[in-house]
Amino acid sequence: MYWFLFDDADIILTADGHIPFSYMCPLPTTGEAQPLPPLNGEKAVAHHLASDADVCATGLQRQGLRASFYSLSDEEYRLAGKARELLFFDITHKFCSVCGAPMERASDISKRCTACGREIWPTLTVAIIVLIRKPHPSGRKDLEEVLLVHARNFVGRFYGLVAGFVETGESLEECLQREVMEETGLNISNIRYRASQPWPYPSGLMVGFFADYAGGDIRLQDEELSYGGWFTRDKMPEIPGKMSLARQLIDLWLQEE
Ligand SMILES: [Zn+2]
Helix, strand or coil: EEEEEEEEEEEEEECCCCCCEECCCCCEEEEEEEEEEEEEEEEEEEEEECCCCCCHHHHCCEHHHHHHHHCCEEEEEEHHHHHHHHHHHHHCCEEEECCCEEEEEECCCEEEEEECEEEEEECEEEEEEEEEEEECCCCCCHHCEEEEECCCCCCCCCCEEEECCCCCCHHHHHHHHHHHHHHHHEEEEEEEEEEEEEEECCCCCCCEEEEEEEEECCCCCCCEEEEEEEEEEEHHCCCCCCCCCHHHHHHHHHHHH
Protein backbone atom coordinates (compact mmCIF):
# COMPACT_ATOMS: atom_id res chain seq x y z
CA MET A 1 0.00 0.00 0.00
CA TYR A 2 1.21 3.51 -0.82
CA TRP A 3 0.64 6.01 2.00
CA PHE A 4 0.08 9.66 1.07
CA LEU A 5 0.39 11.21 4.54
CA PHE A 6 -0.21 14.92 5.00
CA ASP A 7 0.39 17.36 7.81
CA ASP A 8 -1.63 20.29 6.49
CA ALA A 9 0.18 21.19 3.22
CA ASP A 10 3.30 19.13 4.03
CA ILE A 11 3.67 15.59 2.69
CA ILE A 12 5.61 12.77 4.37
CA LEU A 13 8.25 11.17 2.13
CA THR A 14 10.86 8.45 2.41
CA ALA A 15 14.48 9.49 3.04
CA ASP A 16 15.13 9.37 -0.73
CA GLY A 17 12.08 11.54 -1.48
CA HIS A 18 9.33 9.13 -2.54
CA ILE A 19 5.90 8.03 -1.30
CA PRO A 20 6.19 5.53 1.60
CA PHE A 21 5.18 1.97 0.60
CA SER A 22 4.46 -0.58 3.34
CA TYR A 23 1.87 -3.09 4.59
CA MET A 24 1.02 -1.05 7.69
CA CYS A 25 0.73 2.74 7.85
CA PRO A 26 4.13 3.97 9.09
CA LEU A 27 2.70 6.77 11.28
CA PRO A 28 -0.41 7.42 13.40
CA THR A 29 -3.20 9.15 11.48
CA THR A 30 -6.48 10.86 12.21
CA GLY A 31 -9.86 10.68 10.49
CA GLU A 32 -11.03 8.38 7.70
CA ALA A 33 -8.68 7.04 5.02
CA GLN A 34 -9.15 8.74 1.63
CA PRO A 35 -9.02 6.12 -1.16
CA LEU A 36 -6.92 7.10 -4.19
CA PRO A 37 -6.44 5.61 -7.66
CA PRO A 38 -3.70 2.93 -7.66
CA LEU A 39 -0.02 3.80 -8.03
CA ASN A 40 2.30 1.40 -9.88
CA GLY A 41 -0.50 -1.21 -9.75
CA GLU A 42 -0.67 -1.02 -5.92
CA LYS A 43 -3.39 0.38 -3.66
CA ALA A 44 -2.96 3.95 -2.42
CA VAL A 45 -4.65 5.95 0.31
CA ALA A 46 -4.31 9.43 1.77
CA HIS A 47 -4.47 10.35 5.44
CA HIS A 48 -4.07 13.29 7.76
CA LEU A 49 -1.24 12.75 10.20
CA ALA A 50 -2.16 12.56 13.89
CA SER A 51 -0.86 15.51 15.90
CA ASP A 52 1.43 13.25 17.97
CA ALA A 53 3.05 11.58 14.93
CA ASP A 54 6.85 11.52 15.29
CA VAL A 55 8.07 11.75 11.69
CA CYS A 56 11.80 11.86 12.49
CA ALA A 57 11.69 8.63 14.55
CA THR A 58 10.54 6.66 11.48
CA GLY A 59 13.35 7.81 9.19
CA LEU A 60 10.78 9.56 7.01
CA GLN A 61 10.89 13.26 6.14
CA ARG A 62 8.40 16.10 5.92
CA GLN A 63 8.38 18.23 2.77
CA GLY A 64 6.25 21.00 1.27
CA LEU A 65 4.08 19.65 -1.56
CA ARG A 66 5.60 22.12 -4.05
CA ALA A 67 9.16 21.09 -3.21
CA SER A 68 8.19 17.41 -3.52
CA PHE A 69 7.81 17.97 -7.29
CA TYR A 70 11.59 17.78 -7.58
CA SER A 71 11.97 14.35 -5.93
CA LEU A 72 8.70 12.52 -6.72
CA SER A 73 8.02 10.83 -10.05
CA ASP A 74 5.45 12.60 -12.27
CA GLU A 75 2.83 9.99 -11.36
CA GLU A 76 3.58 10.29 -7.62
CA TYR A 77 3.40 14.09 -7.77
CA ARG A 78 0.08 14.09 -9.66
CA LEU A 79 -1.46 11.68 -7.17
CA ALA A 80 -0.03 13.64 -4.23
CA GLY A 81 -1.79 16.73 -5.60
CA LYS A 82 -5.07 14.85 -5.92
CA ALA A 83 -4.65 13.45 -2.40
CA ARG A 84 -4.04 16.93 -0.98
CA GLU A 85 -7.10 18.35 -2.78
CA LEU A 86 -9.37 15.54 -1.53
CA LEU A 87 -8.11 15.85 2.06
CA PHE A 88 -8.58 19.62 1.90
CA PHE A 89 -12.11 19.08 0.56
CA ASP A 90 -12.81 16.69 3.43
CA ILE A 91 -11.70 19.00 6.25
CA THR A 92 -13.37 22.08 4.75
CA HIS A 93 -16.72 20.34 4.13
CA LYS A 94 -17.56 18.68 7.44
CA PHE A 95 -21.09 20.08 7.50
CA CYS A 96 -23.81 20.69 4.93
CA SER A 97 -23.92 24.32 3.79
CA VAL A 98 -27.71 24.07 3.27
CA CYS A 99 -28.98 22.41 6.47
CA GLY A 100 -25.90 22.25 8.72
CA ALA A 101 -25.98 18.46 9.31
CA PRO A 102 -22.74 16.41 9.18
CA MET A 103 -21.50 15.27 5.74
CA GLU A 104 -20.33 11.71 5.04
CA ARG A 105 -18.32 10.27 2.15
CA ALA A 106 -20.63 9.32 -0.74
CA SER A 107 -17.90 8.16 -3.15
CA ASP A 108 -14.11 8.44 -3.39
CA ILE A 109 -14.53 11.99 -4.72
CA SER A 110 -17.79 13.25 -3.20
CA LYS A 111 -19.63 13.74 0.11
CA ARG A 112 -23.32 13.56 0.99
CA CYS A 113 -25.35 15.29 3.70
CA THR A 114 -26.60 12.80 6.31
CA ALA A 115 -29.87 14.74 6.69
CA CYS A 116 -30.96 16.32 3.39
CA GLY A 117 -28.98 14.06 1.05
CA ARG A 118 -27.26 16.88 -0.84
CA GLU A 119 -24.15 15.56 -2.63
CA ILE A 120 -21.11 17.75 -3.27
CA TRP A 121 -17.82 17.44 -5.16
CA PRO A 122 -14.59 19.44 -4.73
CA THR A 123 -14.79 22.85 -6.38
CA LEU A 124 -11.93 23.89 -8.62
CA THR A 125 -10.64 27.44 -8.76
CA VAL A 126 -9.75 28.08 -12.41
CA ALA A 127 -6.98 30.48 -13.36
CA ILE A 128 -5.59 31.46 -16.75
CA ILE A 129 -1.98 32.14 -17.59
CA VAL A 130 -0.86 33.63 -20.88
CA LEU A 131 2.35 34.00 -22.83
CA ILE A 132 2.06 37.15 -24.98
CA ARG A 133 4.26 37.24 -28.09
CA LYS A 134 5.14 40.31 -30.09
CA PRO A 135 6.18 39.02 -33.52
CA HIS A 136 8.76 41.17 -35.35
CA PRO A 137 7.45 42.84 -38.53
CA SER A 138 10.24 41.10 -40.48
CA GLY A 139 8.94 37.70 -39.31
CA ARG A 140 12.38 36.91 -37.87
CA LYS A 141 11.97 34.58 -34.88
CA ASP A 142 15.16 35.83 -33.21
CA LEU A 143 13.66 39.34 -33.02
CA GLU A 144 10.29 38.16 -31.70
CA GLU A 145 9.65 39.28 -28.11
CA VAL A 146 7.73 37.87 -25.18
CA LEU A 147 6.09 39.80 -22.33
CA LEU A 148 7.49 38.81 -18.95
CA VAL A 149 6.37 40.33 -15.66
CA HIS A 150 7.47 40.28 -12.08
CA ALA A 151 4.47 39.96 -9.76
CA ARG A 152 4.74 41.35 -6.24
CA ASN A 153 3.71 37.97 -4.80
CA PHE A 154 6.54 36.08 -6.57
CA VAL A 155 9.05 34.66 -4.10
CA GLY A 156 12.39 35.39 -5.76
CA ARG A 157 13.60 37.63 -8.56
CA PHE A 158 12.36 35.68 -11.55
CA TYR A 159 10.01 36.89 -14.26
CA GLY A 160 6.80 35.06 -15.14
CA LEU A 161 3.63 35.45 -17.18
CA VAL A 162 0.40 37.36 -16.73
CA ALA A 163 -2.10 35.21 -14.83
CA GLY A 164 -5.40 35.63 -13.01
CA PHE A 165 -8.51 33.92 -11.71
CA VAL A 166 -11.54 33.29 -13.90
CA GLU A 167 -14.62 35.09 -12.60
CA THR A 168 -18.15 33.71 -12.45
CA GLY A 169 -19.97 34.07 -15.76
CA GLU A 170 -16.80 34.66 -17.75
CA SER A 171 -15.35 32.60 -20.61
CA LEU A 172 -11.64 31.78 -20.60
CA GLU A 173 -11.14 34.11 -23.57
CA GLU A 174 -12.92 36.99 -21.81
CA CYS A 175 -10.86 36.36 -18.69
CA LEU A 176 -7.63 36.52 -20.72
CA GLN A 177 -8.58 39.83 -22.38
CA ARG A 178 -9.66 41.32 -19.05
CA GLU A 179 -6.64 40.19 -17.01
CA VAL A 180 -4.13 41.30 -19.62
CA MET A 181 -5.83 44.70 -19.96
CA GLU A 182 -6.13 45.19 -16.18
CA GLU A 183 -2.57 44.15 -15.39
CA THR A 184 -0.66 45.53 -18.39
CA GLY A 185 -2.93 47.83 -20.43
CA LEU A 186 -2.31 45.73 -23.56
CA ASN A 187 -4.71 44.33 -26.16
CA ILE A 188 -4.19 40.76 -27.31
CA SER A 189 -5.43 38.68 -30.25
CA ASN A 190 -5.00 35.19 -31.73
CA ILE A 191 -5.56 33.38 -28.41
CA ARG A 192 -4.52 29.71 -28.56
CA TYR A 193 -4.85 27.07 -25.84
CA ARG A 194 -1.51 25.33 -25.15
CA ALA A 195 -1.50 23.37 -21.89
CA SER A 196 -3.08 23.00 -18.46
CA GLN A 197 -1.97 21.87 -15.03
CA PRO A 198 -3.68 20.88 -11.79
CA TRP A 199 -2.57 23.35 -9.12
CA PRO A 200 -3.36 21.72 -5.77
CA TYR A 201 -2.58 24.79 -3.62
CA PRO A 202 -5.18 23.97 -2.47
CA SER A 203 -7.64 23.31 -5.33
CA GLY A 204 -6.79 25.01 -8.58
CA LEU A 205 -6.60 24.36 -12.29
CA MET A 206 -4.25 26.49 -14.39
CA VAL A 207 -5.12 26.85 -18.07
CA GLY A 208 -2.28 28.10 -20.27
CA PHE A 209 -2.52 30.06 -23.52
CA PHE A 210 -0.41 31.83 -26.10
CA ALA A 211 -1.63 35.16 -27.48
CA ASP A 212 -0.25 37.85 -29.76
CA TYR A 213 0.28 41.48 -28.84
CA ALA A 214 -2.37 43.57 -30.61
CA GLY A 215 -1.72 47.12 -29.39
CA GLY A 216 -1.25 49.41 -26.43
CA ASP A 217 1.65 50.51 -24.24
CA ILE A 218 2.61 48.68 -21.07
CA ARG A 219 0.89 50.26 -18.05
CA LEU A 220 1.40 47.98 -15.08
CA GLN A 221 -1.20 47.49 -12.39
CA ASP A 222 0.90 48.72 -9.52
CA GLU A 223 -0.62 46.60 -6.73
CA GLU A 224 0.10 43.33 -8.56
CA LEU A 225 3.11 43.82 -10.83
CA SER A 226 6.40 45.54 -10.03
CA TYR A 227 8.03 45.15 -13.45
CA GLY A 228 7.11 44.06 -16.94
CA GLY A 229 8.86 44.20 -20.27
CA TRP A 230 9.56 42.63 -23.65
CA PHE A 231 12.37 40.11 -23.99
CA THR A 232 13.93 38.34 -26.97
CA ARG A 233 15.03 34.70 -26.71
CA ASP A 234 18.72 35.59 -26.36
CA LYS A 235 18.17 38.11 -23.55
CA MET A 236 15.93 36.20 -21.15
CA PRO A 237 15.97 37.09 -17.44
CA GLU A 238 15.63 34.52 -14.66
CA ILE A 239 12.43 32.50 -15.29
CA PRO A 240 10.21 30.35 -13.02
CA GLY A 241 11.10 26.81 -11.87
CA LYS A 242 10.27 23.71 -13.95
CA MET A 243 7.20 22.75 -11.91
CA SER A 244 5.19 25.77 -13.03
CA LEU A 245 2.96 26.02 -16.07
CA ALA A 246 4.51 29.46 -16.69
CA ARG A 247 7.87 27.75 -17.22
CA GLN A 248 6.35 25.07 -19.46
CA LEU A 249 4.80 27.76 -21.68
CA ILE A 250 8.04 29.76 -21.79
CA ASP A 251 9.96 26.57 -22.71
CA LEU A 252 7.44 25.86 -25.51
CA TRP A 253 8.05 29.36 -26.85
CA LEU A 254 11.84 29.05 -26.57
CA GLN A 255 11.70 25.78 -28.51
CA GLU A 256 9.84 27.47 -31.39
CA GLU A 257 13.05 29.18 -32.42
ZN1 LIG B 1 -27.99 19.02 4.30
